[in-house]
Amino acid sequence: MSLLPDFAHWQQLDGVLAVVTAWLALGATGVFALRRFGFVTKVLFPLGGLLGLLLSGIALTAVFQEPATAVLPLGLPGLPFHLRLDGLSSFFLLVIGATGAGVSVYAAGYFGRGEGTPPGLICLEYHAFLATMALVVLADDAYVFMVAWETMALSSFFLVTANHRIPEIREAGYLYLLVAHIGAIAILLCFGVLQANTGDYTFANMRAQHLTSFWSSAAFLLALFGFGAKAGLLPLHVWLPEAHPAAPSPVSALMSGVMLKTAIYGILRVSFDLLQTQRWWWGVLMLALGLASALFGVVFAAAQVDMKRLLAYSSIENIGLLCAGIGLAVVFSSYGMKPLAALALTASLYHVASHAFFKSLLFLSTGSVLHATGERNLGRLGGLIRFTPWIAWVTLIGVLASAGLPPFSGFVSEWLLLQSFLFTPGLPDSFLNMLIPVVAALIALVAALAGYTMVKFFGIIFLGQPREEKLQRARDAGPWERGGMAWLVMGCIALGLQPEQFIQIIDPVTRLLVHAGLGDNVAGHGWLLVPVAVDRASYGPIIFLLGVAACFLLAFLVVRLLYHGRVRRAAPWDCGYPWQTARMQDTAEGFGQPIRQIFEPFFRMTRELPDPGDEAPRYHVTIADHFWHWLYLPIAAVVERAARLIGTLQQGRIAVYLLYSFITLLAMLVLVRS
């Protein structure tokens, strides 16, 4: 009998488990090579990337398979690990694997210079992070789910605080851990409600329960709160703009691109799979929360001056859009309008994949800019397209995808989302019908504002003149960093150009969740994406791209044929003003000024304006989040006061504590007697 496992009969689930185990093993190897930079970064991280690629390959085949389950004899006695690989988890594994592959390859170049924590430890935390994210989506009972969820939070906490000698980073990490745990409590309670006093915490049991309207709503609200805290939905978003900039860039990329999506996975799993029926007001609540987050996120993103904070706020915006899409799917599903629910859900899932690629890419490029220049502040960057062209052009693709411009990936999800809103009239509730156009208008506004933000992001960093002397010595990204980013760029382009192929992957997922899919509608239209019928709506990204490219080339050739192609290089004209300096360009603050003015109620602004007679005039503006002042600081004050009250109990004298025990005993006796 061979000791080797029977590879010939391996299912996808075994393959996924092997990848997870291999990731953990890579992490453990890192501990033994704690400070060997070369080995850790040039061997372990690329291997991790390869495993990510393998995982995405396995997941790609698993999407189309029947759900597979496994019970592992691990964990506490009597509580084995239940795992399940179905369409939904395969889809998210695909996203985790494909994004993780690019980020790992990039990390091989990025961590080459140390981040304050020994590279071996970072390797352990990083691979544990990847493995637990995969386990979260595999989990089929509340116990494994919570173990994986908490390990994911902890490993990412250690990654965020990799540069733990900087006080701000420690504070950011603490805030992140706090919010993550408040969320985890809500998730735990949600599972408690879902098991309906049966004491069996497997998801299979939860699916079988028929909860009353009250308890299912309670479970949904707890899930929304718990997963919303992880995803960064309003008002639990405050950790996101602190933690993302604090973390090393590959970690920010993974957190923003992938970890936030595990929260989306959780919301989908609970509201469509574990709960049997949906209520319409859940969807309206998600729509409202999602839109509030989206608008808030994009407005704040436009006003930021730190490039990673800008991206973090943009993540809040994207999560908000995702949440709005899921909310719409819930509304449709509660009225039994399955094809429309499938359309809204497809839009959301498409955005999950597309956001994972473009946001990871953008975070990675900020990492490269940071390494090349040592600057994160937009006010000290500029003109990098001339010194680091590689980073710049790669970022441009990410920026276009993120701004939701055709023919890149962001546009497809936006298009599908708007289509699902347009098909709405026909809901049985006239209040909802009225609400939908307003919501569609807000989504359009958010999408347009995202374009503004992204022009600011790209324009201030890469275009114009360098605002600092040292930028002219900036070095372009190294080969590993280039490789990682190139992979993600390909994802953005492929998702943008081949929507009809990717929707075939999403089709089994929506069939699982809402029992309808777009696959059949989409198939058989060649290069066109047709969600319902050609005369209703269609979009052909490849024809679109070819059209623009053909006009570009024709114009280029015809001008040279009929006229000439001469170019003369000269000093910039600038209306004949010769003393132009880099400081006369628009600053990041200046670019955000119209937004600050138009959306003034969103911000808590303090302005310091100079007097006309000032010798050394100084202009200073800071913007803060209202939620800190309205919500978090009052809560913190209440907690502190309560802690002080309880603190008076602690006298530090043994006699007093004995007295407490005595009183407790007396009270117990009285209670037991009666």
Add this chain to the structure above:
Amino acid sequence: MNALAFASQALEILVALLLGPLLTGWVNQWRARLQNRTAPSLFLPFRTLHKLFIKEAVVAEHASPLFRAAPYIVFGCMVLACGIVPTLSTDLPLAPAADAIALVGLFALARVFISLAAMDIGTSFGTLGARREMLIGFLAEPALLMVLFSASLISKSTSLTTIVETLAHRELAIYPSLAFASVAFTMVSLAENARVPVDNPTTHLELTMIHEAMILEYSGRHLALIEWAASLKLFAYSCIGLALFFPWGVAEAQAPLALILALPVLVLKLAIGGIALAVFETVSAKMRIFRVPEFLAAAFLLAVIGMLVHILLGT
């Protein structure tokens, strides 16, 4: 798909390339007449383009390839936009590739590229223009989308050709939602085409210019392409307006006779629209830049109200 469809597609793009600058010339001619100036020739825009193409392109020393590629990209976007909007016929092979939402995306793509190109040189005017253009864009884009949605709610489709076919075949009844949408659309297209109450195409006054501030650094063939693209944009917007609110006279599938008739109808409609624009630009004054967000927010709200009205009244 047949030969006629491809012929009408090619004809449409060709007509757009020719009529675009003519429309600009026509509006300028009427503006001059209304302002008691001697009117320039109708073909002046073509002569200007010819002159610019002959001239050498002077590019700033540190301009990146993005700066040089942007005019071609913007031009390509606008040509494609003119090919998608049903100006002459609704039987267009390119039309299924982009519906109303993709058309708005196409305009946004052009806007983003021209703004980025404006920031590339790093002059104070360029970045200022880019910021203002994006400011107008993020308010005008959702408003335009809402206008198109009002029409697509009526036709239950976002495909522009279906919208035009449905609207052209309706009875002569006034849709209240379209009335709101038409006002909103007029406001949006004035803003998007840098026309008078928002921007002035003839100004070079630093405090007020938007579009001109962005293209200050361009010269020669690059400037020619941008100017041509701007006139194509005006043409495309006019045609969207005509297609939504006056869709009669556009040819449909398998109708060669109608295709031949469609051209004079289009020219007539554009001529009337051009005069209206010139009159409007002459009688109104340019507003302060800080008032522009209010103007566009009003357009946005009108468009949303239009959609709400449609849903309230039912179909």
